[in-house]
Amino acid sequence: MSTNSTTNVAHEEEHGHEHVHDLRDDYGSKLGMWLFLFTELLLFGGLFLLYMAYRFEYFPEFQLSAKSLKIWMGGLNTIILLTSSLTMVLSIIALQRRKIKASIYWLITTIGFAFGFLVVKYFEWSDKFAHGIFPGTIETAKSNDTIV
């Protein structure tokens, strides 16, 4: 999948072929993929923008509610997320080296981490729900007392 294998159809002299798809342009495919990832960045950028604005507007409330966080749960999930990114990339590398078995192994590991993430989330959120903190409750909207 190196860029050396790039073929640009524009430089082909003859084309007596019938299909539109015998063009293979790995560099172009990567360019397109990165552009798309860039749009994802902007999509979530909107969320970060909101987070920033509200953190600025409700600074004391953010600080107060941070104290009620179970840091080890969030920390564990961060580790799980980052590690599963690693195992996903390892799977791709294995595929590039044509080690199909290893690739599948890493893929399964990644999926395993995904479920692990959900399990942690289950406990984290059950805890919050038990305190009446979830979208749309009056507790969430009106005061910080219940959050503490």
Place this chain on the structure above:
Amino acid sequence: MSDSTVSTNGDYVNFYQYKGKHSGILGWLLSVDHKRIGLLYLGSMVTFFLVGMTLGFFMRLELWNPGQDIMGPQTYNALFTLHGIIMIFLVIIPGIPAGFGNFFLPIQIGAEDVSFPRLNLFSWYLYTIGGLLAVASLFLSGGPIDTGWTFYAPYSLRTGTEVIMPLMAAFILGFSSILTGVNFVTTVHRLRAPGMTFFKLPLFIWALYSTAWIQIIGTPIIGITILLVVVERLFGVGLFDPAMGGDPILFQHLFWIYSHPAVYIMILPAMGVVSEIIPTFARKTIFGYGAIAVSSIAIAFVGTLVWGHHMFTSGMSDESRWVYSFLTFIVALPSGVKIFNWVATMYKGSIKAETPFLYVMAFIFLFSIGGLTGLVLGSLATDVHLHDTYFVVAHFHYVMFGGTIFIFFAALHYWFPKMFGKMYNTKIANIALAIMVVGFNMLYFTFFILGYLGMPRRYYDYLPEFQGMHQFATVGSWVLITGILLMFINLFLGLKNGKKAGNNPWGGMTLEWTVPSPPPLLNFKKIPTVKYGPYEYEHYDEVTKNVN
């Protein structure tokens, strides 16, 4: 698009005749040929345009007398909302780039297709699904959406009408737009023919390239904003609802961060088409090629910084208001560069005043009015008086309709012979244009005066003293619709019975005029090597020597 459009030009098979894996309707719905996909888009857009036009027609009828004529306020609110959603998200935003861009971008840069043909077809499916969802939301039990096409919070959070489905439609349409943008940027970077350097690209390509970047940068923001409104309606998170500590102004910011650049998604491709048509009919190289190309990029860039001018009366700080006002005036510069360069191109040209050229003249006239009244709205003091009046409605119809849609029509007439290999009746096309221009000005110029006198937008009712002008405008809408229908009928008859057009009826120099009409499946027998700029008419004979 029926079989009757097929013409045999001796020794080649054009893309209509080409027998792919599928035939009949599936040959269209499963085709990854950029030309077929372009025509699919054009067909869908013309259909949606006629739907949106019909909604507008009924809105004008309702305004014949003060008070209720044919519909109540709720129906009127739904009509202007859907008119806006259909015309903006389904016709104007995808119009020129997805329709004509798909058909002509690969040909104009000397490529066989776009970089990702399958993704291209997928984008059309997303577009269609989005369009159908938007129309289907009319018939849900809650009743059609009545928020206006801007979906402002907190009303969009509280109205009892069906908001979620049209929002999802807009979200899906956004993804269609993003994927087309990704496709076009990659294609322009990777598939240019040998010798086709960036500064030999036709100006239509420069415009599409700038547009594609705005689609990539801007559209995701509206995507997340729309999703957040949906989440808020479903779960009551309180992001934009002031009753729960949310900030509705934040919604407006997020909405306009995309939707103002989207204005340039709408107009830049139209400007690109103008830059194609004027040199062809003036038989002269374009004045200031570099300036026009760079001004597209400049508009794309500055256009991302001016969204706040939609919110002058929303309660922003004075500092941000004058900064946004200042930036807004800056956008007028690159637009002015274009207008002056077009006019300078015509100076001492040997002008053939044929149909597409006349459409462009109408555009320059209408767009100049639209652009200059934009400055009236861009300055703070006048905007406070004119905000949310018919003046604004008139302004954006001059820009969007008089600008983009008139150029959409011009492009239809310019590339019709290339797309279908046939010619329409140019005399009737010119008459239709004259009728449209008269009707257009009767309808929308009256809006300027009404707005100046204080007629607020989005009301189904009005004070009795406005009746004369409202009736004049409504008559104008009938004239306008007559012109539009005459134009479409004429094109349809040209499609059915038109004479063979020949490969280069207008004497164009860009690559699409060097291939047969309609083009063969992969566009070129042999990928050309480009030696000259796109409008260097001193080399006309050499470039077009193989065109019969």
